[in-house]
Amino acid sequence: MRSLAYLKLMAREYPTIKAASSEIINLTAIQGLPKGTEYFFSDLHGEYEAFVHLLKSASGVIREKITETFSHIIPEKEEVALANLIYYPERIMKQLELKGVADGDWQRVTIYRLVQICKVVSSKYTRSKVRKKMPPEFAYIIDELLHVDYNDDNKRVYYNEIIRSIIDIRVGDKFIIALCELIQNLTIDSLHIIGDIFDRGPRADIIMDELLRFHDVDIQWGNHDISWMGAATGNLACICNVLRIAISYNSFDVLEDGYGINLRPLSMFAARIYREDPCDRFVPQILDENIYDAVDPGLAAKMHKAIAIIQFKVEGQIIKRHPEYEMSDRILIEAIDFARGVVTVEGREYPMLDKFFPTVDPKEPLKLSKEEGELLRTLQLCFMHNELLHKHIRFLYSHGSMYKCYNSNLLYHGCIPMREDGSFEEIMVDHHAYSGKELMDYVDRKAQNAYFMPEGSAESEDARDFMWYLWCGAKSPVYGKGKMTTFEHYFIEDPSTHKEPMNPYYRLSMKEETCDKILEEFGLPKKGSHIINGHVPVKIKEGESPVKAGGKLFLIDGGLSKAYQTKTGIAGYTLIYNSNHLALAEHKPFDPNKESTPKVSVVENMKNRVMVADTDKGAELAERIADLKELVAAYRDGVIKEKVE
Template structure:
């Protein structure tokens, strides 16, 4: 704990924590020692898209760092099978103990020898963390034995007699399994000092709510919002357009777990409307994308397609209403429902007439195409109530606001999901908000504030309505830093066969980000030294299979969307990236697909992660070289003021 002392009152409060010269001196020494520790390991991940099991595995094994530490520590002492068994025990202690298959020797895992190995690996990661941090992360029920094992009797790689006695007593007391779970979870936490999630937790995969539960319990995490996150944040705020879009995407990718099991959203009203309106409609263009491992009966496929069409029409109407009431968005090209010629079965786009694949629009009125029917209005009102009343969804979204933002700066790294909108000439693209022009960092800061306004403003206020519409714009607007495309061609992809109309176009940023000059300009715009700074970017999958490199702009910009989502692995050829920044190196870790916990325990990883070193640091970085040193030094100054007050007799020692 670091406290500041700016006046006599604060000094007195600080004295309550450190009541004597000895206590203050010890605290100053501990902070000064912390400055000389190796820099903590930061992990950067992006575009998780609901893939809970894959993400969970990456975090539990520290992007491969735990198995690497075991390999380095026990190079000669353990066989490959024994090393994997130890790794699996650290990553999945409870699952190992309950495992019924092959590959697990429970008697050996619960032996004193096994405990010794766990303590040695825990010591390995302890040296990268301040003692106060380690103590905070220790489980309360084993804090005393762990403190002794990790701090008091370290003699190289061997354990002293008192430590061995502690382990003998744990085995004899029958609490060895509980201790293994505790020390394994501590190792997992110590392996990652900070976790940065660079957007898109939601959509595609089935476990976004589980990822959010995990992040809420994580010891040190920040989130940079992605366009799919802002969509769900808008839905939680009550934006009907965001609600309709989130449901449509869930139905398209058969991701009903997050909606129904995670957030308790009742889709029966939508299902009833879909059957009534589209019961005889094959809804061919709305067939769900079913994962290969999922079995979905034909009647369920048909219902999901009908529901998807019903909510898609509602979405297009609601979006049209936003475009009409917010002319400043300059999105009139998205007003397509009024361009439909129902008699001819065509739609006119940019004065070109295209035949419609699907011509069944029972709720679209030629006179008022963007008005919801009475039944559609009833359904969206019920869905809005479900989203705004979902306790778990609201908890998750509040966490995204409290631990997240449009961008974040950490130790010279600028983190953001999408882009900083640019013109073809490399200048920052300007946009008017409330009559004032914004560009670059100023625009990103402005829309961050609008996203908060849309959620936290009083219900029914104009400020909230304005903010809700802004969140929808951040999902799909051309200027949105989270989207970065010229348009979202939802209508065209569903209803027009000509694929030329499906093209969405990208902001110039996505070409310019390959140039070091552009990256340096962005870093400077956000107040980061361009010579030493670096951008970490997500949003667009890296086409590794086609030879694309995630390292761009002469190393100034790293794209870490590596395809956690199964929907994108065909493009990337891998199953996700982690960027790992530790004391002596910056590395990109490309992860192979994760099959299951059971397969991992029994067989080990079928493929090891591929590690590419981006940069080495010589000498290795210490805490004093990082941002947290500022707070530590402030704490030292305050403690020295307290020490002087104790020495001068200004405060009574206890």
């Protein structure tokens, strides 16, 4: 039973029995519709071209709809052309206009075909919902075309007259673009990003702009996202980390053109300090050429080394401030014998591959030089007072979290830390041991504190350091490995030191009973629920499958990032959950000059078609309907008076 005060608030929106009853009928009807299609992506890593294509093509589903609708009517070449038009309407229209192809006859046929596809993708939604997604200037016309009765001769004439008028007044191109964008919008009802939007790839900022424009999206943070979020708070280690990774993958465009971060102070510092040093261990991997900010590889290597050395220093300072992190063995810059050129790791000495450290004082290895300190302060200001970056970071906070339970699916990026015996691993922070769901909730709150607590407060500083721990800490649920061996990769040849032991979760989660335990921990039923996970690339070419634990677990990091495609053999997965089934779309490496339809495999059929009433949204609607019924009863009993005009 709702309180009278609550019902009176509802009465402002529904002032009469008629208004409340009408909404009850509307919401009940919505419950009887099939659920919308959900799309799950993971580990985008700045690969904006590939991701934007997957978004616009609905991971191949739009191509499927075209084939289903027109396969016996038009040749495949025209199907491909129609698909490309829907994906990139403005670009294709300009090309066709230059060729003189987009005349009145072509526009008439194209509008007819687009309306047919639009009917197919909108069929499971209410007329009201579809209309809200239409561009206002064409909403009435599109609505009419979608609901014409073709069996009525008069209506058919009406339909043809609408299209003729659109072409005659020369808005056919704009109308075609509007239809294409509506089809894109209707095909994906909701979007779930399972972490790691940032790092490695060329333009994470463009991906963020696309997500900001999308109508229904949620994000589960990955360790790379956390690192950028930490950098935006001003944490020096996180700032060094995101710069180091971007420079190491030659991703200057995202830093300078994307976010306007001034790297000139760093480049000048590096060029002077490492003038005679070739910095061979720090030559960047060039996966993508910079379009706007080409940097000489030799200078990039010097910048890479400069920021890496600074990072090792400020990380060591964080570890000293936080003994509770239990990471003292990771201050390897203090374990170097500078006179002999060796470093001691886990009790064993290794020769250093690089011995030139002009800014490191052997007596105080963690102390920043005066120039390093000034450089860091300049870089810190670039991150803390960056309007576009903070617009994106605020979106990560407003639409993101450590995990999400939605429609019987548990979504998270990394892992739920576990011990070898299958119990949840505890982390002792703030004088309390956290594990399982409680740990994820704690981390979520801590991440919020890092960004939103008052500048300079003890809580804020502690939370900002914790953001760095989440990036690489042994018990971090977004990292999930025993240690991060960045130092060893740079300076030690022995590959055994490069290994990063995985948390037992990654082995144990292959078992159904472990997945059931995790689902139960988060309040989800064992039957019919799934875990959807990213972070660890699935090596398809070695025979690995993304479907684990008898269909309870989906690992959907398939290598959208170019850095992983040689390991995975493919270019990523999309998990698609519609009212009939769960399906996996397997993608080929993106080539803008080739038509590439993903391989879509159904991995689980629903016993009965899933309706809105069966979803979390349906539960919300049921609660709303119950409230409205109480309001109607209150009106009828005279407890609340109707506002009858």
